[in-house]
Amino acid sequence: MGSGTGFGGRHAYPGALAFPFGFALSWTRAATSQAKRATEDLSSPELRAGEFQTYLSGRVAVSGCMTDPIIAENLVKVYDGKIRAVEGVSFHVKEGELFGFLGPNGAGKTTTVQMLTANLRPTSGTGLTAGLDVSRDPGGVKRRIGLVFQESTADGDLTGRENMELQAALYSVPTSEARGRIDSLLKRMHVGDAADRPVKTYSGGMRRRLELAVGIVHSPKILFLDEPTLGLDPQGRAGFWQYIQELRKELGLTVFLTTHYLDEADNLCDRLAIIDHGKVVASGTPAELKDGLGGDVVTLRVKEGDRDLTATLRAVTGALAVNVQDGSYRVKCTNGESMVPLLVQAAAGSGATVTAVSLKRPSLDEVFLEYTGREFREEEGPSATDMAVRIGQVRQNLGRMGR
Numbered sequence: 001m002g003s004g005t006g007f008g009g010r011h012a013y014p015g016a017l018a019f020p021f022g023f024a025l026s027w028t029r030a031a032t033s034q035a036k037r038a039t040e041d042l043s044s045p046e047l048r049a050g051e052f053q054t055y056l057s058g059r060v061a062v063s064g065c066m067t068d069p070i071i072a073e074n075l076v077k078v079y080d081g082k083i084r085a086v087e088g089v090s091f092h093v094k095e096g097e098l099f100g101f102l103g104p105n106g107a108g109k110t111t112t113v114q115m116l117t118a119n120l121r122p123t124s125g126t127g128l129t130a131g132l133d134v135s136r137d138p139g140g141v142k143r144r145i146g147l148v149f150q151e152s153t154a155d156g157d158l159t160g161r162e163n164m165e166l167q168a169a170l171y172s173v174p175t176s177e178a179r180g181r182i183d184s185l186l187k188r189m190h191v192g193d194a195a196d197r198p199v200k201t202y203s204g205g206m207r208r209r210l211e212l213a214v215g216i217v218h219s220p221k222i223l224f225l226d227e228p229t230l231g232l233d234p235q236g237r238a239g240f241w242q243y244i245q246e247l248r249k250e251l252g253l254t255v256f257l258t259t260h261y262l263d264e265a266d267n268l269c270d271r272l273a274i275i276d277h278g279k280v281v282a283s284g285t286p287a288e289l290k291d292g293l294g295g296d297v298v299t300l301r302v303k304e305g306d307r308d309l310t311a312t313l314r315a316v317t318g319a320l321a322v323n324v325q326d327g328s329y330r331v332k333c334t335n336g337e338s339m340v341p342l343l344v345q346a347a348a349g350s351g352a353t354v355t356a357v358s359l360k361r362p363s364l365d366e367v368f369l370e371y372t373g374r375e376f377r378e379e380e381g382p383s384a385t386d387m388a389v390r391i392g393q394v395r396q397n398l399g400r401m402g403r
């Protein structure tokens with residue numbers, strides 16, 4: 001590790017309260033090597049949490065987050081001395097969580113995944129995966145995780161089954177165990193019928209499904225998925241996620257996911273971080289991120305000829321802004337569900353007849369646009385000019401809602 005990577009030569013841990021992550025940049029060299037020895041004990045499941053925590057608590061800073069399976073602390077990656085792909089990213093992923101990492105093309109997602117999976121050395125900062133420093137013990141990290149790369153990695157000349165067997169052997173899965181697991185995974189990912197054909201004869205979707213199976217053949221406890229469902233049809237995506245959810249339940253699997261499918265992220269992820277230009281620009285649960293945009297919109301349509309309700313609706317406690325659009329009242333508020341009956345009641349109390357009511361929550365797409373000013377999949381999307389017009393329209397709509 002280079003001198004800028006954090007540990008070597010630094011001194012004096014200044015106290016737990018000074019660092020929210022409770023560790024990292026100021027560990028002494030001695031504490032680090034002790035911690036490393038302790039983390040190596042993690043290979044023994046019986047020793048895991050207790051030993052690690054007790055050991056560290058006497059010597060270095062410990063917070064509740066210290067044992068989180070994935071921790072990034074100020075990670076930086078500069079390619080070729082000039083391309084600043086990741087600019088100081090920090091987050092932690094808790095055990096059993098499905099954590100989504102979103103961002104436009106080129107934002108730094110894959111680079112971050114590669115650093116946390118010990119495939120790429122950070123320029124500076126610290127990555128701890130499965131309790132191990134990714135720069136100091138890349139082999140240990142790799143043994144403890146599963147990874148599905150964004151790019152295809154299966155060997156086209158080998159059959160699907162042979163690719164699986166190779167991976168199982170690499171991870172020392174006993175042959176007797178591997179055989180059953182490979183069969184079941186191939187079936188589950190709908191590659192069973194093609195299992196004994198060379199992978200170069202597979203369709204893109206089949207290949208992707210095989211790679212997902214390969215990534216989990218050794219039953220890892222921590223799984224990194226870099227755009228795992230890209231190119232899969234809806235059934236393929238649904239089947240894959242169903243299996244991942246089952247594994248999460250059975251094994252308490254922790255999953256770090258990058259995806260360009262915002263619906264996936266919204267429905268599946270416990271927490272999300274959005275990265276843009278190498279920096280985390282927002283993080284939280286999907287609900288928190290959507291709420292952070294300024295709330296819900298309740299739309300009320302009333303019978304033509306009813307008197308103007310703007311002032312009546314604005315007077316309802318919780319109504320943040322009211323405007324009229326296409327003959328409907330749009331009320332911006334924070335808790336739409338509880339506002340609906342109050343607004344209907346207020347309208348009725350003023351003698352109006354409400355003919356339709358709808359509630360709209362901001363989508364993750366709007367969250368994404370808000371924080372990055374860009375949509376996903378620009379390469380497949382409209383031209384830059386079209387994009388500017390669309391973004392302008394969304395901003396205008398948000399403006400109209402009183403933002």
Ligand SMILES: Nc1ncnc2c1ncn2[C@@H]1O[C@H](COP(=O)(O)OP(=O)(O)OP(=O)(O)O)[C@@H](O)[C@H]1O
Binds near residue numbers: 079085105107109
């Ligand atoms: N090996 C490399 N050498 C030089 N620059 C690189 C290398 N890999 C990535 N980059 C650059 O680093 C930045 C981040 O790339 P990265 O692949 O991490 O983005 P990403 O968020 O995964 O994008 P995508 O959504 O397209 O997969 C980009 O500007 C990219 O061009």
Ligand SMILES: [Mg+2]
Binds near residue numbers: 109110111150226
């Ligand atoms: Mg990528």
